[in-house]
Each structure stands twice: as structure tokens, then as C-alpha cells.
Amino acid sequence: ARSYSITLLPGDGIGPEVVAVAKDVLSVAGSKEGVELRFQEMLMGGAALDAAGVPLPDETLAAARASDAILLGAIGGYKWDNNEKHLKPETGLLNIRAGLGVFANLRPATVLPQLVDASTLKKEVAEGVDIMVVRELTGGIYFGKPRGFGTNDKGEETGFNTEIYSVAEIDRIARVAFEVARKRGGKLCSVDKANVLEASMLWRKRVTAIASEFPDVELSHMYVDNAAMQLVRNPKQFDTIVTNNIFGDILSDEASMITGSIGMLPSASVGESGPGLFEPIHGSAPDIAGQDKANPLATILSAAMLLKYGLGVESAAKRIEAAVTETLDNGFRTGDIHSPGTTLVGCKRMGEEVLKAL
């Protein structure tokens, strides 16, 4: 039997609750396909700060690197919000992304028929939305140097960062995005600010060049301000979107909210080789942590992405997705997606229902 090792990073807030549930689902789905999964839990984020004084201990990164895939819950919380930069939970997240080299972040925003009413958009606008945002994750202004604080020629204090992309960085994320688009609706929209930024001009030039390798994919370009509008005006016009780290951060969150159910949305971060990082897009929700109220479906669907994109066991991923659909069809809902006529359940119970459906 195939056997894989999975690093679990429960993190903070509701992270441990949703990861515990997703772990069981992952195990069962794997075993149904003859795949054995071994789990190792490691510290990250605020939990690591409290226990070890750093947001990403060396052992955690080493264990993650040595494993076949990583499932992350969520990180952060009020407690650490005012920490200095190198002691922020978020820095742990940025460091593990960079440390694993997972430059391609895939963020689906899909409106499920069962949850179309959860969107704040009119039904006819939201229904059928199925977007994949491919966000560059290890470059751009998040990591660009120089960065820091300085003094300008008037003697005033400044804060600064560098948005920078190289041809190699753009080419590799463009190829991932074209591959993704090819397997989806065959349409790729590249989002930039090439009317103002040199980094975006190079981005547009390279994405256009790479397009010749994918003649079957229809490429278009859009400015980021227009993309932010078009997602609200008519989200169905989009199939696959590719964009840089900071625009991807903003647009993928906007797209996810258009579905109305961010408690449902998974993400995958993958590199050239080596293990991928899989996590729900929602945060650590400290307000409801430890109350068995969290929606575990985003993490469960992240586990499905782990099986598909991380281990290549697509059949097991399909089982999970089908089980989630069945559970929703059976009317089970956590608080965030609850509506009249459905059955309100907690985090654990939702997990049990998915296991039953599996």
C-alpha cells in the first residue's frame, strides 16, 4: 500500500478544532483508496510563539519539508497582534511558504447550489460562480528587498517595501496558471497594474509570452482596479485568474466573499517539487475558538486538495468532495452557513456527518 506522511499544523484559534476533524476525514478517505497516511503534529503561529518563542520553529519547517504534504489550520489572534514583525504569527506563515518554496497558491471561489443564498449578491449574479484564483505566493512586495524604515532627504522617517518580480518568477506562476486554466474552462485572466507599475509591465509581457505555449487557453488582461469591480459586477465572466502576491491576497478574498461562505473555501500552495501546503482561507476566528462552533468544511476540502494536488490521489479527493456535498444535501449546517429549514450542528458533529457520508 502507498504510504505518505502528513504534517499537521493546527495553529491558533479554531485551527486545532478544524484540523482534528479534517485529519479523521483524510485518514478514512485515504484508507478507502488503499493509501496509508501517517500524521505528525507540529507547532506554528501563536501556539509556537507561546511554546517556543518563535512563530515557525526550525523543527516545524524541517518536519514539514521531510513530509509529503502539510495541512494547516489557521494562525493569529489578538494576543500577538502588537508583536514586532519577526514575532508575529503571520511571519511564521510567510516563512513556511518561502521555506517550502510553494510559489503557486490556488484559491477556488465556488458558489455551491446549496449555499447560493449565503451570498450578499443577487441570486442570478452569484449562482454558478466558479473561479480559481492563482496567486503568486513567494515573491512580490511580500518578500521584496530593500524593505524597512529609513529617513528621506527631508529628514523624515519613512516605511518602505519593494514590489519586484523576475522573469523566472513570472514564467513559472504563469505556467501553473495556464495548466490550471486548461483543465478548467480554458480561460485565463491575468490581473496587473501595467498602466502604472514597471513590475506589472514585465508581468504582462511575460504572461503574454508564455501564452504561446498554451494555444488552447484564451488569455486576457485586466487592471486590478477593474478586476475588483468586475468581481462584483459579473463574477461569472471569470474562469481562472492569475495575479501577483498582493493583488492575489486582495482579489482572492473578495472573490471568496462573493460566494458568501468563506467557511467553505480551501486553498492549496504548491511549488516546483517538494510538499505542498494546504489550508482553509478563513482565519483563526478567536471569538469562537474552543466552542465547537467552527465550520470544518473548508479544512476538509483543503484535505481533498491535499489528496489531489499534494499526493496525486484524486479518487480519494473526489470521495471527500462527494461526502461534503452529501452532508450539505442532508441539510447539516454550522452557524456561519445556517439558514431556516436546515439542521444547525457544531464542528465535531459536522465532521461525523462527513465521515458517515464517506
Place this chain on the structure above:
Amino acid sequence: ARSYSITLLPGDGIGPEVVAVAKDVLSVAGSKEGVELRFQEMLMGGAALDAAGVPLPDETLAAARASDAILLGAIGGYKWDNNEKHLKPETGLLNIRAGLGVFANLRPATVLPQLVDASTLKKEVAEGVDIMVVRELTGGIYFGKPRGFGTNDKGEETGFNTEIYSVAEIDRIARVAFEVARKRGGKLCSVDKANVLEASMLWRKRVTAIASEFPDVELSHMYVDNAAMQLVRNPKQFDTIVTNNIFGDILSDEASMITGSIGMLPSASVGESGPGLFEPIHGSAPDIAGQDKANPLATILSAAMLLKYGLGVESAAKRIEAAVTETLDNGFRTGDIHSPGTTLVGCKRMGEEVLKAL
């Protein structure tokens, strides 16, 4: 009688049509308040490129500087899209903003009761939305240096830009935003990415410091990705938003689309002293240029902002706003906001109706 000089920059596409209509409205509203307005039309954008080879001729900037306020239509079009950076219409716009020192860009996003159905958001979510985005306009990544193209240590070509803010730049935009919030609902939300970017950390620190000068305004902070979500989830939670140049570009466009009628939305760009720049937020819409189909109301409402923020003649601004409301109440609509049961009119006719209502 008070007398002021106004520079008109019709620009490209539908710009000349909407500016012509707004000019008449401005004249009449001014004269009703005993204010004489003198107009001078100058070249900018693609029109200036075609006629003079540069997107912002020196005479245009000089005339604008010497006048009391500037009304701009729209710039840009397919024809100039592939021009080099210094020959893009957009570069003319950036240069006039910088040349006039108009660092504070005020962008209202208001859902008018008559047009609530135009929003793609559900009625209960859209109705009553009244947001003012205060965007920093002459700093940040739009103007930061170094910028350009280079080679990294692997010998690969790069494109790069610098996001940079000084204390003085942040303090002055923060003060404008607090003043605006004070005259509105008394709530200011500062949007940044302080969990990642040093430029945002300084931003948050200074906005927090300036808050002590405005004890009557309630300040909150939000990360830009979350703000992009919250605008979709519950836009009514926002009163006044203050943010940097690039985040303001994205979020103000997102907010404007939430109203569903970007053909209605004006903007004002003002500095410490000197003339302000007033323009609709919509683009040059080359597809419908010259067909008398454009909605002139955004430019007419920009003219109202010009009277209020540019010349301090608030009574005349109120007259224009009331006339626009009356015209909408009378059922007149251009194509972009037309719905069954209303009267479809063109750009000129819409202007005539506003003049009648004046």
C-alpha cells in the same frame, strides 16, 4: 460678484461630451449664487498626445495651476494602450496629480434610493450605503523610487517599484480623512497591510497618533484583504475609509461598483493649497464615445464637488445635487442606469433636464 477661473480638461472618449454638459450646469449653478465662472479648455491625455506629442503639455499644467479649479472628463483609449510609459495618457493623469500636489482623493460611493436596483448586491445589503473613500494620491508605489527594470543576482531581468510613505505624507492625508469623517458619520476606518508591510506599519502608527487630534472621531484599522471582503459582505459598516494610493485605487473602485452605478460617481482631488482636480470616476468608454450615450451625471456631480471643495460655494453645489435628484425622480435615465418604467435619454438631454431642474 465673485469670479473664478476653471480649467476644463475634456480628454478622450466620452470625456468631451460629459464635460460640455457639466460646464453648462456649472455656469448656471454658479450664476444663481452670484458667482461668475470663466472657462479655459486645455489638452490632456490621448488628445494631447495626438495634438502635441505628450500626455500633459506644459501649457496645460501651467494653466491648471493658475486657475481656481480643474474639471477633467476622462482619459485613455485602445489607441494609446501600447504606448511606452512616458507616452501613455495615464502618465498625463499621474503627472497632473503630482504637479498640482493634490494628495487627497475623495471618492464617495453612495447608493441613491432611486438606483438601488442597479446594484448587483441584494437590496437589503446595498440600500443606504454611503461610503467616502479618502485615497492618498501623490505617494506610495505610484511614485516611489527606485522603480524600473533591472537584473537580479541570477542575471534574470526584473521589474520593480517602491512602496514608500513618509511620516509627513501619512499625517497630512490622515488629517484630511479625520476632517472628512468628522463632517460625516464620525467613523474612520484606516486600511493597510500592517501584518506584512513596513510601509503599512508606519501608516498605522501615524494614523493612530493623529487620532489624538480628533477625539470625536472613532478610528478603526482593517487589513486590505479583509476590507475587500467586508465591502461585499456588509458595506454599510463603513462611513469613511482612508488608505494608500494603490489600495485606494482598488477599494474605491470596488466600493463604487457596489453602488451599481459608476456612471453616477464623482471624485475630488485636493491638496494643501492651490486648485483641486475634479473628475468622474468612470473611464473614457471609447466604445460609446461620440454617440451621445454617456451618463453625464458623474461629471455634473464632480462639478458640484468642485463648487463645494474647490471654490467653497457650497450653496451652488447643493443646487446641483438637488437638481440631479429631481432629474432622477422625474424618471430620466441614460442607458447605463436605465430600467423598465423610466425614460431613456442621451447625454445632452440628461444635461438639459438637469438644467431645467436647476
